[in-house]
Amino acid sequence: MGAGRNSQTFIPKASFHSPSSWTRNLSKHQLGGVIFGCTKSTKEECITKQLFGLPGQHFSYVKNIEPGLPLFLFDYSDRILHGIYEAASSGKMNIDPYAWTIDGSDRTKYPAQVQIRVRLQCQALSEKQFKPSIIDNYYTQNHFWFELDHAQASKLMSQLSSLAVAPRIPTPKNLPIWTTKQGIPSTNKINESGASEPLTLTDNFCNYDDSISTSSTSDNSLCLNGNNQLMEVACNPVEQFDEKDLIYLKLKELALNCKSSDANMVVGVVGKSSTSDIVLDRETRDGDQLTLGKKNSGSSSNQFDYLTIIEQLSMEIEDLKTFKQEQLLKTESLAKKLAEAEQEILRLENRCLAWEYISEKPLDFQLNINESILIVGGYDGVSWSSALQSFFPPEDILRSLKPMSSARWNAPIVAFNEELYVFGGGSGSKWYNTVESYNIANNEWTLRPSLIKEKCSLAGAALNNKIYAMGGGNGPDFFSDVEMFDPYIGRWIPSRSMLQKRYALAAVELNGALYAVGGYDGNEYLKSAERFDPRENSWTRIRSMEGKKGLHSLVTVNEKIYALGGFDGTEMTTSVEIYDPRRGAWMAGEPMKQGRGYFAAAVLNESIYVIGGVKTDDEIVEMVECYKEGGSWEATNSRAIGKRCFASAIVLEGK
Helix, strand or coil, X not given: CCCCCCCCCCXXXXXXXXXXXXXXXXXXXCEEEEEEEECHHHHHHHHHCCEEEECHHHHHHHCCCCCCCEEEEEECCCCEEEEEEEECCCCEECCCCCCCCCCCCCCCCCCEEEEEEECCCECCEEHHHHHHHHHHHECCCCCECCEEEHHHHHHHHHHHXXXXXXXXXXXXXXXXXXXXXXXXXXXXXXXXXXXXXXXXXXXXXXXXXXXXXXCCCCXXXXXXXXXXXXXXXXXCCHHHCCHHHHHHHHHHHHHHCCCCCCCCCCCCCCCCCCCCCEEEEEEECCCCEXXXXXXXXXXXXXXXXXXXXXXXXXXHHHHHHHHHHHHHHHHHHHHHHHHHHHHHXXXXXXXXXXXXXXXXXXXXXXXXHCCCEEEECCECCCCECCCEEEEECCCCEEEECCCCCCCCECCCEEEECCEEEEECCEECCEECCCEEEEECCCCEEEEECCCCCCCECCEEEEECCEEEXXXXXXXXXXXXXXXXXXXXXCEEEECCCCCCCCECCEEEEECCEEEEECCECCCCECCXXXXXXXXXXXXEEECCCCCCCECCEEEXXXXXXXXXXXXXXXXXXXXXXXXECCCCEEEECCCCCCCCECCEEEEECCEEEEEXXXXXXXXXXXXXXXXXXXXXXXXXXXXXXXXXXXXXXXXXXXX
C-alpha cells in the first residue's frame, strides 16, 4: 500500500497535479520490478491479504505488472525494505475496493493493486543498505520512484537473497525432552571423562512414548509413519523449504532409520534402553551439520557410515551455495547486457535516421527546410527521440535530418547565428545541462558550452545576440534562475533572475524584450507573467492571464503573444489567451479543438500549428491543428507526425 511521492517527472503518462508526482513509466519490457509502500499499521494487512496497493495515479505502471514480476515492500515507518515477493496476478484497479480502510466501509485510497506471494523470505534491508542499488530513482534525499528497471531489481534481489531466512517448522506446544531412558540429566554438561551430556532438543517432532507414533497430530509439525519416515503435515508443504532445510530433514530421517537392534546407537528418541548411550548431538544449526556424540569410547561401522553420508550432504550444501551465487552473478550480467542492448538499439535508431536523411535528401533541400517546421526530440509513447525532422504541413511530409547526439525531451530550440541551439531537457531518468547546435548548411551537430545547472521544462529565447535559458527544474527544485550565453565570452553566465520560480513555463522574444508566462512554482500553476527589458536589465510584472497555465506554448503573430493550451492545475485546457503589448492586456482567443499540454507549436506563413502533446494521463495527441488569425482552429488530416509529445518546434522562415 503506497504512501508519499514515489514517481518521476518526465513522462507523458502522469498525474499533472504536481510535476514531482509523475511516474517514471518504464514500458512493460523495461519494467524489472516494483516497490510498494506500507506503514506499521498497514503492513500486516498487506501480508495477510497477500495484496499490495498504490494510489490511483500509479496505475500507469502497475497495469504493466504481470504474474511472476519481482515485488518489494517499503515500510515508511522504519524505512526498511522487505522481500522478495512476486506478483500472483496482473496489476488491476480495485481488486479489493475497501482495503486498508478502518472498518471496510470506505473506498480504498490505494486502488492500483496486485495480488502477491512470497518468492523468498529474507531479512529486511535498511534504506542505507538498499539506496545505492536504486540511487538513480531518488529525486530528493528521502523520496524515490517505485518503478525499477531490470538491473535495479536484480541488485535488490541479490542483496536480499544474501539475507535469506530459512522457513521454520512451527514448534509444538508440549515438546518432550529427547534423551535416554536411564535418567541422564537433560542439561548439556561435560562429565568427568570429557564426553558431552545429551542436549535438550527443541526440534519439531510429535510427542513420543516408548514407541514411535504413527498418527498425525494437530500441531503444525512433522511426524513419523510406521516405517520411521518423515511425514509432512499439509500446512507445511515441502516446496516452501529451501535446499538446506530439505537436506537437514533428510539427515533426521536417516538418523531415525537406525535399526532399533543396534545397541550402540541411540538417535533422537530411545525406544528401548541402550548400553552405550550414543546420542545425536546437534552442535550447530547455523552450519546445517549434525555430529554424532558418543558417551563412552569406541565406535561402530554404522556410525562411520552415517558420518560419511553427512559429510557428502554437507558438501552438496556448499555446491548448492556456489551454484546459487553463480546464478545471481549470471542474472546481474544479463541485466547489464539488456541495458547495453537498449542503448545499442537507440544508437542504431539514430544511425537509421541519419541514413534515411542521406538516402532521401531532396535536391531542393535548402528551399524546403526554410519553408517547413523543424521538430526536435520528444517522446512517441515508446521511446525518447534524438531526431531532428522537417515537417511540410501542406503536403503532410516528414523528412529526417541528422539526429542529435542524444535523445532529449522538453528542450528549448532557438535560432542563433544561423544555427539551431538545443539545451537542457532530459532523456529517461536523466536531466541535462548539455548544449548542442545544428548547422543547417553542412547538416552537422556540434557540442557547445554546457549550462550551469542540469534542468528540464525550461524556456529559451534569443535576444540581442545572446541566448537566454529561463526557469525549469530538476525534479525536487524549481528555478527562477536565468542563464545567458554570450558567444564573445564563450560560456553561460548568470543573468537577472525572474521574479517567480517557473517550471514548465513558456517564453518568447517580441520587439526587443523577453516575456515569461505561466508555469509551476512548486506549489501551484501560475497565471502571472513578466517582462525582461535588457536596457534596464530587470524583470517587471505585466498583467496576469485570466487562467492558470503550465505545460503550454507561446508564439507571436502580428506583434501579439498567443498563450496556447496547457494544464490549469485540473485538466488540459483548450483555452487561448492573446497579449497585446501596446494595450498591456490579455484577451480571450479562439479555443483549440483539443486540450493538450507539452506540445510543440510554431508559426508558418502566418498560421499557427500545434503538434502532438498530452491530453490525459496516458494519452498522447496525434492530431495537428492549424489556426489563422481571424479564423478558427481546424484539425488537419496530417498523419505524418503520429504520436508525439515533449518535442520542440521552430520555423526558419525569414531567418
